[in-house]
Amino acid sequence: MNLNPLTRFRKPKRDFTRVAQRFGCQIDGTLVMIDRMLGYQGRVVNFSAGGAMFRPKLAYLMDRRDIPVALTVGGTEMFGRIMRTTPDGFGIRFDEPLEEEQLLALLANDRTRKESDEIEFFVD
Numbered sequence: 001m002n003l004n005p006l007t008r009f010r011k012p013k014r015d016f017t018r019v020a021q022r023f024g025c026q027i028d029g030t031l032v033m034i035d036r037m038l039g040y041q042g043r044v045v046n047f048s049a050g051g052a053m054f055r056p057k058l059a060y061l062m063d064r065r066d067i068p069v070a071l072t073v074g075g076t077e078m079f080g081r082i083m084r085t086t087p088d089g090f091g092i093r094f095d096e097p098l099e100e101e102q103l104l105a106l107l108a109n110d111r112t113r114k115e116s117d118e119i120e121f122f123v124d
Helices: 100-107
Strands: 023-033 038-047 051-056 067-073 076-086 089-094
Touching: 023 051, 023 100, 038 100, 051 076, 067 089, 076 100
Parallel strands: none
Antiparallel strands: 023 038, 023 067, 038 051, 051 089, 067 076, 076 089
């Protein structure tokens, strides 16, 4: 029997499984917050079929959540929402998941990725 009263106030841990694999990258891009039409220059630090992590060039990040955005990378514009803010940047969930070909084309803009790096999708 658990007699610790603090356990009643803790949230149970959620089981979370990622459907699409994340790919680390260093790709310059632009993020526009649609509600205020604010634009940020920065860098995408990881991509997946369902979203991306965008790091603005700003030194200080304002905590943003559930804000519609347009992310432009390599001439491709993707729409989504900021789902969380971390010291790494803004976590963005795309409105429509990317197809494998789209993701490969975006990752081709990464100058740090070697052509010998293999990319596998939806690994079990």
